[in-house]
Amino acid sequence: MRKLSIILLVGTALAGCQSPEHILEQQPEPVPAVALSTEVQKIQDIALNGTHAYDITESVTTEIGQRLAGSPEEAAARDWAVKKFTELGLSNVRIETFDVPGWIRGEETAEIITPYPQSLHITALGGSSATPDAGIESEIAYFPTFEDLEAAPAGGLEGKIVFISGLMKKAHDGAGYGPANKKRQLGATEASKRGAAAVVIRSVGTDSHRFPHTGQMRYRDNVKPIPIGALSAPDADQLERILKRGETVRLKLTLTPKDVGPLPSGNVIGDWIGSEKPDEIILIGGHLDSWDLGTGAVDDGAGVGITAGTIQVLKEAGLQPKRTIRLVAFGAEEIGLLGAFAYAEQNKESLKNHVLASESDFGAGKVYALRTSVQGAARDELQKIQKSLEHLGVEFEAGTTSGGPDIIPLHQNGVPAIRLQQDGIDYFDLHHTPDDTFDKIDKDEIAQNVAAWATMVWMASEAEVDYREKPEENVGE
Amino acid sequence: MRKLSIILLVGTALAGCQSPEHILEQQPEPVPAVALSTEVQKIQDIALNGTHAYDITESVTTEIGQRLAGSPEEAAARDWAVKKFTELGLSNVRIETFDVPGWIRGEETAEIITPYPQSLHITALGGSSATPDAGIESEIAYFPTFEDLEAAPAGGLEGKIVFISGLMKKAHDGAGYGPANKKRQLGATEASKRGAAAVVIRSVGTDSHRFPHTGQMRYRDNVKPIPIGALSAPDADQLERILKRGETVRLKLTLTPKDVGPLPSGNVIGDWIGSEKPDEIILIGGHLDSWDLGTGAVDDGAGVGITAGTIQVLKEAGLQPKRTIRLVAFGAEEIGLLGAFAYAEQNKESLKNHVLASESDFGAGKVYALRTSVQGAARDELQKIQKSLEHLGVEFEAGTTSGGPDIIPLHQNGVPAIRLQQDGIDYFDLHHTPDDTFDKIDKDEIAQNVAAWATMVWMASEAEVDYREKPEENVGE
Numbered sequence: 001m002r003k004l005s006i007i008l009l010v011g012t013a014l015a016g017c018q019s020p021e022h023i024l025e026q027q028p029e030p031v032p033a034v035a036l037s038t039e040v041q042k043i044q045d046i047a048l049n050g051t052h053a054y055d056i057t058e059s060v061t062t063e064i065g066q067r068l069a070g071s072p073e074e075a076a077a078r079d080w081a082v083k084k085f086t087e088l089g090l091s092n093v094r095i096e097t098f099d100v101p102g103w104i105r106g107e108e109t110a111e112i113i114t115p116y117p118q119s120l121h122i123t124a125l126g127g128s129s130a131t132p133d134a135g136i137e138s139e140i141a142y143f144p145t146f147e148d149l150e151a152a153p154a155g156g157l158e159g160k161i162v163f164i165s166g167l168m169k170k171a172h173d174g175a176g177y178g179p180a181n182k183k184r185q186l187g188a189t190e191a192s193k194r195g196a197a198a199v200v201i202r203s204v205g206t207d208s209h210r211f212p213h214t215g216q217m218r219y220r221d222n223v224k225p226i227p228i229g230a231l232s233a234p235d236a237d238q239l240e241r242i243l244k245r246g247e248t249v250r251l252k253l254t255l256t257p258k259d260v261g262p263l264p265s266g267n268v269i270g271d272w273i274g275s276e277k278p279d280e281i282i283l284i285g286g287h288l289d290s291w292d293l294g295t296g297a298v299d300d301g302a303g304v305g306i307t308a309g310t311i312q313v314l315k316e317a318g319l320q321p322k323r324t325i326r327l328v329a330f331g332a333e334e335i336g337l338l339g340a341f342a343y344a345e346q347n348k349e350s351l352k353n354h355v356l357a358s359e360s361d362f363g364a365g366k367v368y369a370l371r372t373s374v375q376g377a378a379r380d381e382l383q384k385i386q387k388s389l390e391h392l393g394v395e396f397e398a399g400t401t402s403g404g405p406d407i408i409p410l411h412q413n414g415v416p417a418i419r420l421q422q423d424g425i426d427y428f429d430l431h432h433t434p435d436d437t438f439d440k441i442d443k444d445e446i447a448q449n450v451a452a453w454a455t456m457v458w459m460a461s462e463a464e465v466d467y468r469e470k471p472e473e474n475v476g477e
Numbered sequence: 478m479r480k481l482s483i484i485l486l487v488g489t490a491l492a493g494c495q496s497p498e499h500i501l502e503q504q505p506e507p508v509p510a511v512a513l514s515t516e517v518q519k520i521q522d523i524a525l526n527g528t529h530a531y532d533i534t535e536s537v538t539t540e541i542g543q544r545l546a547g548s549p550e551e552a553a554a555r556d557w558a559v560k561k562f563t564e565l566g567l568s569n570v571r572i573e574t575f576d577v578p579g580w581i582r583g584e585e586t587a588e589i590i591t592p593y594p595q596s597l598h599i600t601a602l603g604g605s606s607a608t609p610d611a612g613i614e615s616e617i618a619y620f621p622t623f624e625d626l627e628a629a630p631a632g633g634l635e636g637k638i639v640f641i642s643g644l645m646k647k648a649h650d651g652a653g654y655g656p657a658n659k660k661r662q663l664g665a666t667e668a669s670k671r672g673a674a675a676v677v678i679r680s681v682g683t684d685s686h687r688f689p690h691t692g693q694m695r696y697r698d699n700v701k702p703i704p705i706g707a708l709s710a711p712d713a714d715q716l717e718r719i720l721k722r723g724e725t726v727r728l729k730l731t732l733t734p735k736d737v738g739p740l741p742s743g744n745v746i747g748d749w750i751g752s753e754k755p756d757e758i759i760l761i762g763g764h765l766d767s768w769d770l771g772t773g774a775v776d777d778g779a780g781v782g783i784t785a786g787t788i789q790v791l792k793e794a795g796l797q798p799k800r801t802i803r804l805v806a807f808g809a810e811e812i813g814l815l816g817a818f819a820y821a822e823q824n825k826e827s828l829k830n831h832v833l834a835s836e837s838d839f840g841a842g843k844v845y846a847l848r849t850s851v852q853g854a855a856r857d858e859l860q861k862i863q864k865s866l867e868h869l870g871v872e873f874e875a876g877t878t879s880g881g882p883d884i885i886p887l888h889q890n891g892v893p894a895i896r897l898q899q900d901g902i903d904y905f906d907l908h909h910t911p912d913d914t915f916d917k918i919d920k921d922e923i924a925q926n927v928a929a930w931a932t933m934v935w936m937a938s939e940a941e942v943d944y945r946e947k948p949e950e951n952v953g954e
Contacts, residue, residue, distance in 0.1 A: 058718065061715075062593065062715060062718045062719060063592075063593045063719075064593065064595075065593065065594075065595030065596075065715075066595065066596075073595075115540075116539065116540045116541065116542065117542075118541075118542030118543065118550075118772075119542075119543075121911065208916050208917070209686055209688075209912050210688070210771070210910075210911045210912045210914060211686075211687070233916070234912070234914040234915070234916050237914075237915070237916050238538075238539060238542075238772070238914070238915070241535065241539045241915075242539060242540075294687075295595075295715070433687075434598065434687045435686050435687045435711070437687060437711040437714075437715070438711070438714070438715070438718075439685050439710070439711050439714050440685070
């Protein structure tokens with residue numbers, strides 16, 4: 001809004017009595033840092049003026065809704081993807097199946113019993129064990145941060161419900177997630193080691209809305225599995241305000257999720273065979289599964305939309321890449337990158353043909369940087385892509401990348417990675433909550449993503465380089 | 478943030494290499510439009526530098542939580558208010574009880590059965606009848622707005638679930654509420670007249686979060702009472718996207734609220750007896766009850782906090798008003814101003830002594846205007862109050878006021894009204910949702926409210942005028 005006001009002011013000064021619409025039209029197009037090739041110009045025009053990713057994301061979130069790993073809805077999403085990939089004109093559209101450990105949500109309630117009886121909003125973390133059906137009631141042992149729990153002596157929490165708070169820092173690159181996520185990953189293990197009966201954490205997220213954030217956890221070190229749930233930020237605030245009054249707080253917690261044994265999942269794959277180097281595969285994709293609370297729009301309907309939209313745009317531009325472009329909609333990302341590991345295993349014979357891989361899985365905010373693990377002459381070539389994206393606000397970032405969560409197993413097996421970094425300042429407001437719904441997708445921002453992706457894929461597929469010439473040693477980002 | 482940036486820029490230009498903190502300190506205090514009296518200066522200093530309303534709102538939302546009319550929690554809130562009013566040093570602190578029709582929420586779910594099976598977030602409107610325990614399943618009849626339903630022919634909706642959409646306009650003064658609220662108030666009646674089995678509406682609200690907004694409804698014209706619930710905005714969007722694909726949509730709706738007969742409610746009242754005109758009562762207050770989904774912070778813990786905080790500030794300033802200041806925490810506002818009507822009835826003998834009345838019940842956003850129903854010389858006197866508030870951003874608004882929802886029955890009986898209008902641009906993001914929680918209260922904004930209220934109450938209590946001299950004829954706002 002501020003930008004608009006300034007444009008209007010400047011425009012008004014220059015344009016006298018012209019209408020506001022006219023003034024806005026006068027806003028100069030951003031000038032590319034280099035002359036764009038005819039193809040890239042066309043790609044960007046089509047992408048920026050289109051609704052490719054927006055429409056595909058709308059389709060999967062509206063027609064399927066939530067897509068929990070192993071669920072019938074995830075299976076319906078695979079059928080949806082097969083249809084969509086086929087409509088895109090991809091070849092050999094297929095589902096590579098694998099099994100995942102089934103886990104389904106049950107009842108979930110939390111009530112303060114004393115001193116101030118009231119209900120709190122809670123959700124079980126994925127993989128959590130259950131309380132008895134009637135719930136458990138116990139005194140709360142409060143730890144302001146996960147580090148405080150780690151520093152607590154062995155024992156001393158027998159039978160208690162541990163509450164771990166701690167804020168997550170908001171950042172454009174999501175840098176606050178790792179530190180904040182320790183309590184989700186390790187909270188139950190550390191509390192169980194000390195004798196606790198259950199755990200509630202402040203949700204890992206950056207919003208102040210009454211949505212708990214779920215997410216996968218697992219038990220380590222052979223501890224007794226104790227139930228763990230996440231409170232919404234306002235509920236965690238409430239509990240802390242009560243605890244800070246110095247009184248003993250008793251909580252009743254009922255979480256009845258169930259392990260339901262192996263369930264089917266799968267990766268949906270389609271190829272656009274390259275005209276000159278069909279054996280060199282550039283893999284792009286997002287993940288098809290979501291958590292069960294929202295409809296998986298920013299996580300990761302958008303990633304599927306952006307990468308499928310990339311294919312659409314290149315086809316609309318009448319282009320035919322030299323290398324093979326492979327589109328993958330991964331299954332079961334949320335419960336431990338299970339689709340990614342299955343893909344790496346099921347395609348291990350051909351991994352040597354994967355010359356570049358990238359996933360979009362950080363919402364639909366604007367792309368602001370390009371990173372790659374590629375070194376040597378090929379890195380210089382990839383840096384040229386950034387020059388063709390600079391006018392869209394994309395910088396080149398030093399360092400490396402693992403290409404996105406589902407690319408990690410490929411990258412670990414030597415596949416070069418590239419990534420378009422998205423602005424995720426609001427991503428963790430929505431991440432893993434019921435509020436991750438389609439209305440949160442911005443039409444212009446997601447179109448900018450497609451422009452960047454289609455440019456990247458096109459230029460990478462055409463470049464006369466060997467991406468695997470000098471594999472980068474330092475894996476991880 | 479923008480304002481801050483500009484201040485920083487200007488500050489930087491003036492201040493050379495001084496620290497940002499220092500630059501911000503240089504921002505000049507706003508200059509009052511008139512010389513403030515010593516008392517008013519003191520009142521505003523104490524209020525603006527204090528956390529009076531903030532702390533009281535924290536207390537009621539934290540220690541009680543939700544306070545549904547007729548519930549044990551509303552009763553606990555009355556005890557809380559008696560204690561708080563007594564601590565404030567008020568006299569004759571009392572509860573005036575009355576009965577309300579009890580209504581409690583049951584199960585509430587909505588599922589699209591075809592064409593795209595998925596769950597929607599719904600809540601029953603207050604006063605709604607129930608579906609059978611097993612729910613009802615039917616085809617949806619879609620009306621983009623309430624007016625479309627009104628225009629529909631008699632009959633034709635037999636057995637269907639009517640879905641009424643329609644957006645609410647965001648406005649600082651809440652002007653969008655009335656038009657948007659028709660579907661909540663009259664939707665069930667109009668649908669029932671046409672044979673429908675149930676109604677779902679798009680929530681009356683201005684947010685895009687997955688919280689349904691509840692609120693009271695009632696059946697009119699002796700129609701058959703059919704169940705009615707509100708979908709969150711993202712769920713209403715979702716349903717509309719599906720409907721716009723042109724397919725028949727079947728919904729399963731389960732809403733099992735219950736009428737539970739008469740329950741006790743009450744108004745909590747305390748007086749600060751005037752030193753010179755003890756029989757002239759200036760009544761201020763908020764309402765103690767809330768909807769059951771949130772903890773009633775903006776609606777209306779804040780109003781109780783602001784008006785109780787007003788008393789605190791005047792006492793801290795060492796002042797003694799000439800007129801009697803009466804503080805009322807009304808019960809059962811949300812279910813039809815029942816506390817307000819009970820107050821007017823139970824105090825009808827003394828209504829003639831009520832010289833001015835005002836309620837705070839629009840959140841905790843900054844006060845931007847003063848309105849009054851008072852006419853003649855006394856109106857000029859009240860306008861002077863606005864001059865003493867102008868530097869806090871308060872204008873004088875022409876026209877009249879009914880003084881706030883719970884003042885309506887008093888105003889209808891001739892009690893002059895005054896109101897401090899609050900900026901409610903975000904109020905309907907939270908109104909009647911689970912997200913109406915204490916973290917939404919801004920410490921500075923609520924302190925500005927108290928400064929404005931304490932100034933108003935003090936000046937109004939001291940003015941040598943007869944507020945009832947020229948009663949205003951045109952009731953309502």
